[in-house]
Amino acid sequence: MKKLINDPNQVVDDMLAGMVEAHSDKLKRLPDTNVMIRKDAPVSGKVGIISGGGSGHEPAHAGYVGKGMLDGAVCGEVFTSPTPDQILAAIQAVDSGKGVLLIIKNYTGDMMNFEMAAEMAEAEGIQVAKVVVNDDVAVEDSTYTTGRRGIAGTVFVHKIAGALAEQGATLAEVEAVAKKTVENVRSMGMALTPCTVPAAGKPGFELGENEIEIGMGIHGEPGIEKTSIQSADEIAQILLNNILEDLPLKEHDKVAVMINGLGATPLMELYIIHKKVSEILREKRIHIHETFVGEFMTSLEMAGCSISLLKLDDQLSELLDAQADTIAFKK
Structure with missing residues (x-):
C-alpha cells in the first residue's frame, strides 16, 4: 500500500484538520467530532441541511458545506457510517429553529444511524425531516443496501435542496423539493x-x-x-x-x-x-x-x-x- 498518510487509523482526523486549515473562511469543525459545519452556522431563519456518510468519497460530503448547499457534513471513518451521537451534534449545531433536513444515501448503516439521530433530535424538540437518495440503477439490493444505492446523484440533491433552503423556504418545502430531485x-x-x-x-x-x-x-x-x-x-x-x-x-x-x-x-x-x-x-x-x-x-x-x-x-x-x-x- 502506497498512500500519503501518517497513521492509517487517523486519516479522517488528519484530513479534517487539514481541511479546516485550508478553508477556515468557510468551514469550522465541531470540537471532538468529525462534524464539519458552515462558518456562519446556524443561519438565522433558514432550514438546516445535513448529509454525510463514510469518508473516502471526497469531496463528498464536507466539500459541499457552504452557502447554497449543506450546513453540515458528518464524516464517518473510511467507508463506515458516522455514529448517531455525531449526527445529533451536527443537527444541534445547524438548527436555527426552522428544522433540519437529513439527506441520507441508501446504505444500511447510514439509514439506521441517521434515523436514530433524528429520533434523539426530535426528543429535544428539533423538527427533523429525512430524504433517502437511491439513484443507482445498477442493482436493486447490494452488499450494503436494501434497495438501490445512493451515489453521485446525491450532489444534485444537496444543490437543489440547499438553494431552496437559502431562499428561506419551510422544512416541508425543502423536504418536498429534495424528494422531487431524488425521483428525477x-x-x-x-x-x-x-x-x-x-x-x-x-x-x-x-x-x-x-x-x-x-x-x-x-x-x-x-x-x-x-x-x-x-x-x-x-x-x-x-x-x-x-x-x-x-x-x-x-x-x-x-x-x-x-x-x-x-x-x-x-x-x-x-x-x-x-x-x-x-x-x-x-x-x-x-x-x-x-x-x-x-x-x-x-x-x-x-x-x-x-x-x-x-x-x-x-x-x-x-x-x-x-x-x-x-x-x-x-x-
Whole structure:
C-alpha cells in the first residue's frame, strides 16, 4: 500500500484538520467530532441541511458545506457510517429553529444511524425531516443496501435542496423539493481498478489487468458484470442505456448531466465519456441544460466513473442555477 498518510487509523482526523486549515473562511469543525459545519452556522431563519456518510468519497460530503448547499457534513471513518451521537451534534449545531433536513444515501448503516439521530433530535424538540437518495440503477439490493444505492446523484440533491433552503423556504418545502430531485435523478458507474481502505492495507476486491466491472458501487460493492475492457464510447453507451431505461425522458426534455470520476480517472477520460453521452442525448433530442465533469463523489483511488442524469423542470432548473459557494461546488 502506497498512500500519503501518517497513521492509517487517523486519516479522517488528519484530513479534517487539514481541511479546516485550508478553508477556515468557510468551514469550522465541531470540537471532538468529525462534524464539519458552515462558518456562519446556524443561519438565522433558514432550514438546516445535513448529509454525510463514510469518508473516502471526497469531496463528498464536507466539500459541499457552504452557502447554497449543506450546513453540515458528518464524516464517518473510511467507508463506515458516522455514529448517531455525531449526527445529533451536527443537527444541534445547524438548527436555527426552522428544522433540519437529513439527506441520507441508501446504505444500511447510514439509514439506521441517521434515523436514530433524528429520533434523539426530535426528543429535544428539533423538527427533523429525512430524504433517502437511491439513484443507482445498477442493482436493486447490494452488499450494503436494501434497495438501490445512493451515489453521485446525491450532489444534485444537496444543490437543489440547499438553494431552496437559502431562499428561506419551510422544512416541508425543502423536504418536498429534495424528494422531487431524488425521483428525477438516476446514476450508474463502473470501475477499472479497485481501491484500498488505509486500515485494511490491501485492495477491497480484484480486477484482472484487462477486466472492468459494470455497475460497481462506491465502496467496491459488486455490479452487474465483470467484462473485458471496452472503449469509452461502449462504456458510456452501456451506462447511459441503463439510466435511460429507468428514467422516463422524451424528446425536448431538459436534463443536467454529471460525469463523475471515482478518484483516479484523468479528466481527459471523463470528457471522452461525456462526448459520447452528449452525442446520444442529442440524437434523442434531449436538451442538456448543464454538464458537470469532475470528481464529485469518489471512492479513494478507484479508477472509473459514473454518469448521472437529472430530469429538470422550471423549478429544478432555477434551483440548480442558484448561487452556491462551497469548497467543491461553486455557482
